Structures are given as C-alpha cells and as structure tokens.
Amino acid sequence: IIKIEKIHRYFTVGEERVHALREVSFQIYPGEFVTIMGTSGSGKSTLLNILGCLDAPSSGEYLLDGQSIRQMSKDQRAEVRSQKIGFIFQSYNLLPKTTALENVELPLLYNASVSAQVRKSKALEALQAVGLSDRVFHKSNQLSGGQQQRVAIARSLINNPIMLLADEATGNLDTRTSYEILALFQRLHAEGKTILFVTHNPDLARFSSRNLVLRDGRILEDSYNTDR
Amino acid sequence: IIKIEKIHRYFTVGEERVHALREVSFQIYPGEFVTIMGTSGSGKSTLLNILGCLDAPSSGEYLLDGQSIRQMSKDQRAEVRSQKIGFIFQSYNLLPKTTALENVELPLLYNASVSAQVRKSKALEALQAVGLSDRVFHKSNQLSGGQQQRVAIARSLINNPIMLLADEATGNLDTRTSYEILALFQRLHAEGKTILFVTHNPDLARFSSRNLVLRDGRILEDSYNTDR
Ligand SMILES: Nc1ncnc2c1ncn2[C@@H]1O[C@H](COP(=O)(O)OP(=O)(O)OP(=O)(O)O)[C@@H](O)[C@H]1O
Ligand SMILES: Nc1ncnc2c1ncn2[C@@H]1O[C@H](COP(=O)(O)OP(=O)(O)OP(=O)(O)O)[C@@H](O)[C@H]1O
Numbered sequence: 001i002i003k004i005e006k007i008h009r010y011f012t013v014g015e016e017r018v019h020a021l022r023e024v025s026f027q028i029y030p031g032e033f034v035t036i037m038g039t040s041g042s043g044k045s046t047l048l049n050i051l052g053c054l055d056a057p058s059s060g061e062y063l064l065d066g067q068s069i070r071q072m073s074k075d076q077r078a079e080v081r082s083q084k085i086g087f088i089f090q091s092y093n094l095l096p097k098t099t100a101l102e103n104v105e106l107p108l109l110y111n112a113s114v115s116a117q118v119r120k121s122k123a124l125e126a127l128q129a130v131g132l133s134d135r136v137f138h139k140s141n142q143l144s145g146g147q148q149q150r151v152a153i154a155r156s157l158i159n160n161p162i163m164l165l166a167d168e169a170t171g172n173l174d175t176r177t178s179y180e181i182l183a184l185f186q187r188l189h190a191e192g193k194t195i196l197f198v199t200h201n202p203d204l205a206r207f208s209s210r211n212l213v214l215r216d217g218r219i220l221e222d223s224y225n226t227d228r
Numbered sequence: 229i230i231k232i233e234k235i236h237r238y239f240t241v242g243e244e245r246v247h248a249l250r251e252v253s254f255q256i257y258p259g260e261f262v263t264i265m266g267t268s269g270s271g272k273s274t275l276l277n278i279l280g281c282l283d284a285p286s287s288g289e290y291l292l293d294g295q296s297i298r299q300m301s302k303d304q305r306a307e308v309r310s311q312k313i314g315f316i317f318q319s320y321n322l323l324p325k326t327t328a329l330e331n332v333e334l335p336l337l338y339n340a341s342v343s344a345q346v347r348k349s350k351a352l353e354a355l356q357a358v359g360l361s362d363r364v365f366h367k368s369n370q371l372s373g374g375q376q377q378r379v380a381i382a383r384s385l386i387n388n389p390i391m392l393l394a395d396e397a398t399g400n401l402d403t404r405t406s407y408e409i410l411a412l413f414q415r416l417h418a419e420g421k422t423i424l425f426v427t428h429n430p431d432l433a434r435f436s437s438r439n440l441v442l443r444d445g446r447i448l449e450d451s452y453n454t455d456r
C-alpha cells in the first residue's frame with residue numbers, strides 16, 4: 001500500500017541544512033500494524049507527515065496505493081488525505097474554542113454524502129471509543145492533556161480511513177488509558193486497517209507485527225515480530 | 229515549603245460542575261523530590277497550576293514558604309512565580325515564531341539585575357543541559373516535539389528557582405532522552421531544589437523520594453520510597 005524510495009527531506013535554517021530524513025526506503029503492505037521508534041529528533045514526525053501527504057520530500061518517490069503522490073496537485077493530495085488517511089498529530093491540532101464533539105465532526109463537515117445527524121452520531125461513537133462520552137461538550141481548553149490527545153484520536157477515525165498514522169498517540173496518557181487506546185487500535189487493525197504508530201514506549205512496540213527504528217534520519221532497523 | 233489544606237477546585241461547563249480537585253491536603257518539605265501520578269483527567273495539571281500560582285482554588289488554603297497565596301494580589305503572585313517557581317507546562321507554551329534561545333531567555337528578559345550577556349550565557353547553558361546546543365537558533369516550529377519539550381524544560385531552570393513543577397516533562401521523549409532529563413532533575417535535586425514531577429511513567433516514579441497518586445480529584449496514595 002505504501003512504497004517509498006530514497007526519500008530525502010532537509011530543512012534550511014539560516015545558512016544550515018538540517019537533514020531530517022536521509023535516503024529512507026521501505027514498503028508497507030495492506031493491513032500491517034507497524035510501530036516506528038527512534039530518539040527525539042530522529043525524523044519520525046517528518047516521515048509521518050510525508051506519508052500523510054502533509055509534506056513533500058525534497059527528493060525521492062512516494063507511491064500510495066500505486067499512485068505517485070509527487071505528481072499530484074495540492075487538491076488531489078487533499079482528497080487522498082480526506083478519503084484514505086486518518087492522522088493523529090503529535091501536538092493534536094485541535095481547534096481551541098471548539099467542543100470535543102465539533103472537533104471530531106470536522107473531517108465530515110464538508111462531506112455532502114453524510115447528513116448532520118449521521119455525522120453527529122459517528123462523532124459520539126468515536127468519542128465513546130476513546131472513553132470521552134462525558135466530555136463531548138467541553139471545549140479544547142476545558143480538557144486535560146490526555147483528553148485532548150484522545151479527541152485527536154477520535155477525530156482521525158471518523159471518516160473511516162483505510163490507513164491510520166499516529167504520531168505519539170499515547171504520549172500523554174497513563175498506562176491503563178494507553179492500553180485502552182492500544183486495544184482500540186488492535187480492533188481497528190483486525191477490521192483491516194493499516195496502522196503506522198510512532199511511539200516512544202517500547203512496551204507498546206511488542207503489540208505490532210513489525211518495528212521500524214529511525215536514527216538520524218535513516219532506518220536503523222526494520223524487523224518483524226515473529227511471535228505475532 | 230508547601231502546605232495545602234482542603235483544596236477544592238471545580239470548573240463550570242454549561243450547567244454542569246466538574247470537580248477537578250476534591251479536598252486535597254498535603255505538605256511538601258524543602259528539598260523533596262515528589263512524583264505525582266494518576267489517570268488522565270484525575271486532576272494532576274489542575275493541582276500543579278494551583279501550586280504554581282497560575283490558578284486559584286475554589287476553596288481551601290495554600291501556603292508557600294509560610295505565605296498565604298490566597299491573600300496575595302495578582303502582582304505579588306507573579307513575583308512569587310518569577311522568583312521561586314520554575315514551571316514546565318504539559319503543552320510547553322513556547323512562543324511560536326521565536327527561537328529556542330529567545331524562548332529560554334524569556335523569564336530573565338525584564339530582570340534588571342541580569343545583563344543581556346549573562347542572560348544569553350545562562351540560556352545557552354540551560355540548552356546544553358537538555359542536549360539542544362545544536363538547535364539554539366531554530367524557531368519553535370522548526371523543532372521536533374521532544375525538542376520543544378526540552379526547550380520548555382530549559383526555560384524553567386533559567387531564573388534558578390527553588391522549586392520546579394514539571395507537568396509530564398518527558399511525555400514526548402524516547403527512553404534514553406527521558407533518563408537524561410531525569411538525571412538532570414536528580415542533579416538539581418542534589419543541589420537542594422524541591423521538585424514536583426507529574427508523570428505517567430511508573431519507571432520514573434522509582435527515582436523520587438515520595439509518590440502521590442491522584443484519582444478523581446482526590447489523593448489516593450501518599451507514600452515514601454523506602455529504598456531512596
Ligand atoms: N478549564 C476547564 N474547564 C472545565 N473542565 C476542566 C478544565 N480544566 C480541566 N478540566 C477537567 O478537570 C479534570 C482534571 O483535569 P486535569 O487537566 O487536571 O487532569 P490531568 O490529571 O492533568 O490529566 P492528563 O493526565 O490527561 O493530563 C478533567 O476531567 C478535565 O476535563
Ligand atoms: N520545519 C523545520 N525546520 C527545521 N528543522 C526541522 C523542522 N522540522 C523538524 N526539524 C528538525 O528535523 C529533525 C527531525 O524532526 P522530527 O520532528 O521528525 O523528529 P521526531 O523523530 O519526530 O522527534 P520527537 O520524538 O522529538 O518528536 C529534528 O532534529 C528537528 O530539529
């Protein structure tokens with residue numbers, strides 16, 4: 001489903017070039033559950049942003065479902081994102097003065113094929129799945145850090161994407177809530193979704209079928225969990 | 229150094245009252261290293277905001293160094309904060325289009341007793357202590373999540389506070405970087421600072437002299453680590 005080849009991504013800061021990703025190549029097959037780990041600054045978010053069509057590589061090829069993302073227009077990329085990809089940002093990116101319910105409904109707001117009633121019930125369902133049924137009318141600034149993180153998770157599920165990209169989706173959750181979220185992801189995986197899960201928690205990495213480790217913008221390790 | 233008695237804190241959302249803290253009472257002695265744990269939404273950030281003089285309780289007393297915070301004016305509270313408390317926010321609160329260096333210098337910007345040169349060298353020292361010497365001129369949006377978290381940590385140290393309040397200061401850091409930050413906190417503790425460290429990571433809780441556990445706004449557990 002994903003094929004990336006020799007992806008480079010650098011940023012320019014003043015006179016310096018920061019190489020966030022250096023010749024990264026791999027393939028992800030439909031239905032895989034892949035955890036991505038690596039030290040702070042190793043390139044995980046940069047990689048996920050490229051895979052999520054939110055950022056373009058400096059060079060290299062990205063094929064999603066056989067389609068070249070590089071050759072797409074900005075509008076085509078936005079369409080791919082809204083139809084195929086659910087993204088959970090490391091910093092959530094919730095709308096500030098907006099309720100949890102409205103934040104979760106957002107991806108379906110301009111979808112003409114979904115009525116307001118269906119949109120609302122899907123959003124309530126997603127909020128229940130992350131344990132926030134009693135917080136639906138709280139605005140983003142009236143939620144705890146972990147509750148905000150879970151709103152971001154619920155929002156990523158609402159348009160029923162085939163692929164979920166999660167950038168540290170449990171970084172602000174206690175152990176028990178983290179495992180509840182992991183169990184949710186395992187259910188989604190069992191339903192056939194492809195999941196890429198960036199995490200700093202090595203315990204969570206045991207639950208995936210495959211582990212990628214980044215270091216200084218390169219793939220240090222790409223291994224399959226043989227007991228899964 | 230800290231004495232809180234029967235602290236209540238509720239928020240009003242629509243017609244509902246959310247009891248974030250319910251009759252919380254404890255004392256913290258100078259030089260203690262206390263970890264605070266609890267499930268998402270249990271009241272940890274609310275408690276830390278009150279202890280950091282950023283929020284006032286709905287009722288109850290808070291004495292810091294023998295002074296009643298409730299009876300202080302807004303200006304007096306701001307003075308206590310800038311002189312005695314270093315705060316690391318769960319969502320960092322960095323200035324967006326501003327470099328790491330400028331963000332760390334901020335608490336000393338209006339301190340007439342510190343020259344621009346001393347301020348800059350202190351900021352560079354703090355950034356080195358968190359491993360970001362090579363990122364000082366990056367703006368906040370040019371940093372990874374864990375790098376932003378570490379800028380927030382460096383900023384909290386620069387005015388040499390006697391008390392550090394850290395709200396999930398390692399939530400976005402990989403294991404090795406987390407332990408580097410923990411070692412930094414242990415050095416600061418050895419220098420005599422009082423540290424309150426909210427964390428979701430039970431492994432880190434072993435490094436403190438005392439553990440508080442919150443649940444539904446109450447203290448569930450208050451225990452001393454006998455092997456430390
Ligand atoms: N401004 C607010 N208005 C209304 N409710 C609030 C507000 N701030 C916090 N709450 C509620 O108070 C409770 C405690 O919030 P708090 O942020 O202290 O939790 P926490 O323990 O820090 O959680 P986390 O581990 O997820 O960061 C939560 O249930 C939250 O929804
Ligand atoms: N917009 C940008 N401009 C300049 N440098 C950047 C930019 N975004 C990221 N970087 C740099 O690229 C490197 C990789 O960043 P990235 O956010 O991908 O790391 P990460 O692996 O997600 O880290 P973390 O675990 O801390 O979130 C970092 O060293 C960072 O400083």
Ligand SMILES: [Mg+2]
Pocket residue numbers: 044045046090167372373374
């Ligand atoms: Mg990141």
Ligand SMILES: [Mg+2]
Pocket residue numbers: 144145146272273274318395
């Ligand atoms: Mg919190």
